[in-house]
Amino acid sequence: MTEIILHHYDASPFTQKALRMLGLKNLRWRSVETPMILPKPDLVCLTGGYRGTPVMQIGADFYIDTQRIARELERRFPEPSWFPTNDPGLGYALVKWSDEFFQAGLKMALALLGPDWEPTFRKDRQAIFAQLDFNTMDEELQHAMAQFR
DSSP, X not given: OOOEEEEEOTTOHHHHHHHHHHHHTTOOEEEEEOOXXXXXXXXXXXXXXXXXXXXXXXXXXXXXXXXXXXXXXXHHOOSSOSOSSSOHHHHHHHHHHHHHHHHHXXXXXXXXXXXXXXXXXXXXXXXXXXXXXXXXXXXXXXXXXXXXX
């Protein structure tokens, strides 16, 4: 069996999600730590320019996005299953919900912590989360908190 390699940095909440998935499956894996911000030359040369983490590698195959990682782990390693019923759709719906729930938490974190970030880190996060307006995060804080509740 080809080994699993997880390219990641520990502070990423999505890395923590992937680590839990590997743990729940009782899988052995190797770690390749990546920088939190660009440049990430060792990662982007493997992923065709994709810079996000985590990235799971099995042999020559790379899986980006924790939803895709979850599906591949369940396909390759069906036992123990994450799905107590024969309906995996419910489980995948929960995965999607957790990712969307994370977005509300992200907006709160950006509004509360973003102003204190180092300029280099802030610029990097603005590039990653281009859909968010970092200049109006304070105005969106109450809405984000309501969504989070």
